[in-house]
Amino acid sequence: MSDSEGRSQTPTPAKSVCPFCGVGCGLTYSEASGKGTGWQAPVNTKGEICPKGAAAFEPVTDDDRLEQPLVRENGHLVTAPWDEALGRIATAFADIVEEHGPDALTFFASSNCTNEENYLFQKLARVLGTNSVDNCARLCHSSTVAAMSERLGAGAMTNTLDDLGEADVFLACGANPAEQHPVIFRSYLLPAIRDGTTLIHVDPRANDTTDAADLHLPVTPGYDIPLLNAMAKVIVDEGLVDEAFCDERVEGLDTLREHLADVDVAANAELAGVDPDALREAARLYGEADRAAAFTGMGMSQHHCGTDNVHALLNLALVTGNVGRRGTGVNPLRGQNNVQGAGDVGALPSVLPGYADVTDGAARAAVAEEWGVEPPAEPGLTEVEATHAAGDAVRGAYVFGENPAITEPNSGRVADALDALDFLVVQDLYVTETAEHADVVLPGSAWAEKGGTVTNTDRQVMRMRPMADPPGDARRDLDIIQSVARRLVGETPARFDHDGPEAVFDELTRVNDLYAGMSYDGIGEGSQRWPFPADADEGVGVLHEDSFATGERTAPLAPVDHVPPADDLGDDELVLTTGRVLQHFNSGALTRRSGTLMKMRGEDVVEIHPEDAAERDIADGDTVEVANGRGSVTVEATVTPRTTRGTVFMTFHYADPLVNSLTGDTLDPVAKIPEYKHSAVRVVPAT
Numbered sequence: 001m002s003d004s005e006g007r008s009q010t011p012t013p014a015k016s017v018c019p020f021c022g023v024g025c026g027l028t029y030s031e032a033s034g035k036g037t038g039w040q041a042p043v044n045t046k047g048e049i050c051p052k053g054a055a056a057f058e059p060v061t062d063d064d065r066l067e068q069p070l071v072r073e074n075g076h077l078v079t080a081p082w083d084e085a086l087g088r089i090a091t092a093f094a095d096i097v098e099e100h101g102p103d104a105l106t107f108f109a110s111s112n113c114t115n116e117e118n119y120l121f122q123k124l125a126r127v128l129g130t131n132s133v134d135n136c137a138r139l140c141h142s143s144t145v146a147a148m149s150e151r152l153g154a155g156a157m158t159n160t161l162d163d164l165g166e167a168d169v170f171l172a173c174g175a176n177p178a179e180q181h182p183v184i185f186r187s188y189l190l191p192a193i194r195d196g197t198t199l200i201h202v203d204p205r206a207n208d209t210t211d212a213a214d215l216h217l218p219v220t221p222g223y224d225i226p227l228l229n230a231m232a233k234v235i236v237d238e239g240l241v242d243e244a245f246c247d248e249r250v251e252g253l254d255t256l257r258e259h260l261a262d263v264d265v266a267a268n269a270e271l272a273g274v275d276p277d278a279l280r281e282a283a284r285l286y287g288e289a290d291r292a293a294a295f296t297g298m299g300m301s302q303h304h305c306g307t308d309n310v311h312a313l314l315n316l317a318l319v320t321g322n323v324g325r326r327g328t329g330v331n332p333l334r335g336q337n338n339v340q341g342a343g344d345v346g347a348l349p350s351v352l353p354g355y356a357d358v359t360d361g362a363a364r365a366a367v368a369e370e371w372g373v374e375p376p377a378e379p380g381l382t383e384v385e386a387t388h389a390a391g392d393a394v395r396g397a398y399v400f401g402e403n404p405a406i407t408e409p410n411s412g413r414v415a416d417a418l419d420a421l422d423f424l425v426v427q428d429l430y431v432t433e434t435a436e437h438a439d440v441v442l443p444g445s446a447w448a449e450k451g452g453t454v455t456n457t458d459r460q461v462m463r464m465r466p467m468a469d470p471p472g473d474a475r476r477d478l479d480i481i482q483s484v485a486r487r488l489v490g491e492t493p494a495r496f497d498h499d500g501p502e503a504v505f506d507e508l509t510r511v512n513d514l515y516a517g518m519s520y521d522g523i524g525e526g527s528q529r530w531p532f533p534a535d536a537d538e539g540v541g542v543l544h545e546d547s548f549a550t551g552e553r554t555a556p557l558a559p560v561d562h563v564p565p566a567d568d569l570g571d572d573e574l575v576l577t578t579g580r581v582l583q584h585f586n587s588g589a590l591t592r593r594s595g596t597l598m599k600m601r602g603e604d605v606v607e608i609h610p611e612d613a614a615e616r617d618i619a620d621g622d623t624v625e626v627a628n629g630r631g632s633v634t635v636e637a638t639v640t641p642r643t644t645r646g647t648v649f650m651t652f653h654y655a656d657p658l659v660n661s662l663t664g665d666t667l668d669p670v671a672k673i674p675e676y677k678h679s680a681v682r683v684v685p686a687t
């Protein structure tokens with residue numbers, strides 16, 4: 001179909017990248033089926049995709065897409081011309097800056113959007129005079145990145161998808177790649193497992209990943225440190241330390257040994273809710289392997305001790321010499337198709353493009369040379385911190401491609417915070433639950449309506465290509481950001497007039513050392529991987545081979561102690577942990593609107609163990625109330641032994657039940673990530 005201006009929502013096939021997870025599968029349009037189909041791209045080399053990829057064109061052809069800007073009039077959102085919507089933003093933001101200074105503005109960038117869009121978005125924040133720009137990497141792997149950057153000098157996957165299959169052992173801790181990174185699981189991990197690689201899965205609930213595991217440790221949520229420390233103790237006691245590697249590449253082995261001296265393996269196993277013999281077996285399998293690769297996910301990162309959780313895992317990898325070689329390492333499987341890139345291009349409050357610290361004067365000067373404006377020197381607010389400051393220090397927010405009303409913790413508080421802002425701008429495809437609080441809503445472009453680059457979980461920069469036009473008066477996100485910026489920044493020398501994404505990427509390569517030397521032509525239909533040194537064709541594969549990314553030959557060990565979860569557990573209470581399923585994505589903004597995916601999984605359930613259910617007179621299929629002091633939801637119970645005793649599980653993919661009305665907002669002190677994976681709740685039959 002085309003509209004009167006010749007815009008077409010019927011896609012024309014082109015080689016692009018899936019808009020959902022960080023695997024980064026090549027995706028194009030099948031004219032035969034009207035669905036997404038894979039092409040032979042850098043990651044999915046045989047064109048394989050998962051059900052979300054197949055459904056990815058539904059938002060492109062959806063009649064419910066936002067087609068006009070909206071502005072708030074007498075309490076209601078009404079359509080308005082672009083000029084008026086942009087004018088209102090310019091006036092409101094200028095007033096806020098004049099009255100309260102630029103740090104009263106906050107910018108939520110989008111890990112669902114391109115490097116070019118995020119680069120210009122963070123540039124806009126900084127040219128306006130604030131470093132308060134963040135993206136929802138904060139909510140997923142910020143703790144992982146904090147621990148890994150401190151210890152190894154880089155927060156990204158140490159290894160590549162291609163070499164991981166050489167591992168003898170996979171240790172997956174708090175990650176469920178069978179559902180969350182399906183093409184990595186099926187095309188890279190499962191073939192190795194079938195070929196003899198042993199999979200150890202540490203997860204409070206059995207899921208599709210566990211089904212492929214040789215050993216399952218059903219840890220109680222929040223108790224990974226006791227478990228990992230006990231594994232380290234077994235490794236140290238049983239002579240499984242790689243002494244040669246430690247001599248050359250590791251510091252602090254004696255201190256770690258002393259710290260572990262008091263650890264009682266059986267007591268730690270009991271605390272963590274796992275069988276001590278199974279824990280010992282896991283330690284031996286990992287410690288004896290020639291090559292062991294660890295994967296770490298949200299079960300580790302989303303705790304108020306998330307950074308320490310990852311430190312405990314890094315200790316294991318370092319003492320056993322499992323870093324810097326093929327088939328080893330510590331590998332965070334990243335979230336959205338461009339969460340890696342959003343950080344790489346500087347959409348974070350404490351770093352500039354390429355992770356240069358904002359407090360580093362030389363780094364600021366280097367950026368100023370390109371922009372003509374120097375970014376501020378003080379780190380800005382993180383997401384959640386910014387939400388908590390809404391109405392006080394923060395008066396205006398620009399939310400680009402995120403849905404915090406559903407996804408930030410303690411949603412009752414989030415809704416109040418969004419309403420407490422003087423002015424909220426949301427740029428999205430739909431009138432989302434967040435947009436309902438907005439003063440101006442800008443209609444953006446879906447993935448298949450734009451070009452640009454995204455960076456996947458193993459650091460490969462790939463190109464997206466447009467296949468359709470945005471519907472109605474909706475515009476490409478890059479054009480929108482440029483228009484807003486030109487209205488807001490006035491007479492500064494900073495450029496926001498690039499002729500398309502390639503010109504923005506060229507500028508990015510000049511200010512981001514990791515991307516230096518990359519180009520659209522060089523990427524072509526393949527990928528370029530960071531770091532991208534001048535003498536490499538494809539970028540560096542395995543990191544930390546001869547020296548760590550810190551520049552040092554050695555990395556320190558970091559002894560850590562158990563940190564009790566923020567919520568105390570009352571006698572009749574259970575632990576609620578939250579996560580994901582294959583068919584839906586994050587806030588569900590796209591997947592809840594997909595007929596195909598809703599047919600596969602229409603509504604949420606709470607998974608509860610049979611003994612916990614029996615104690616509460618709950619039968620499979622009953623409607624129950626899950627509640628605590630923060631909120632309450634009503635949901636159907638699935639009684640299943642796959643979740644561990646004492647723990648219940650729900651997803652956060654639905655607006656109703658809104659699981660984040662139950663989660664707490666205590667933050668990890670280093671990374672500021674919330675504790676999504678442990679909340680105390682009562683579960684009772686609904687009356």
Ligand SMILES: Nc1nc2c(c(=O)[nH]1)N[C@H]1C(S)=C(S)[C@@H](COP(=O)(O)OP(=O)(O)OC[C@H]3O[C@@H](n4cnc5c(=O)[nH]c(N)nc54)[C@H](O)[C@@H]3O)O[C@H]1N2
Pocket residue numbers: 021022140141173174175176177179180181202203204205207219220221222223224296297298299300333334335336577578579580581582583584585586677
């Ligand atoms: N299908 C699908 N795929 C996705 C997404 C999606 O929404 N849907 N989202 C993308 C994003 S943004 C991200 S960040 C990634 C996340 O990918 P994952 O890290 O795999 O995501 P989760 O399901 O949140 O958490 C993983 C597992 O942690 C377990 N867990 C809970 N608490 C604990 C604990 O205390 N300790 C341990 N060891 N495990 C625990 C949960 O039971 C769950 O199986 O997925 C990406 N891919």
Ligand SMILES: Nc1nc2c(c(=O)[nH]1)N[C@H]1C(S)=C(S)[C@@H](COP(=O)(O)OP(=O)(O)OC[C@H]3O[C@@H](n4cnc5c(=O)[nH]c(N)nc54)[C@H](O)[C@@H]3O)O[C@H]1N2
Pocket residue numbers: 019110112113136137139140141298302335336400401402403404406407408427428429430432444445446447477578579580585586587588589590651652659660663676
């Ligand atoms: N309880 C609980 N809560 C969690 C988590 C958990 O495990 N448990 N996980 C956390 C994690 S890891 C993450 S990453 C966050 C995710 O939190 P969010 O980023 O808030 O969630 P998304 O659903 O990915 O939001 C994407 C938004 O962008 C819009 N969008 C998609 N594509 C485009 C585009 O091309 N252009 C524009 N303009 N808009 C677009 C979508 O419509 C949607 O509204 O949730 C966090 N919240």
Ligand code: SF4
Pocket residue numbers: 018019020021022023024025048049050051052053054181182183184
């Ligand atoms: S595995 Fe991830 S990137 Fe690949 S098709 Fe599925 S959602 Fe898209």
Ligand SMILES: [Mo]
Pocket residue numbers: 136139140141335336
């Ligand atoms: Mo995420």
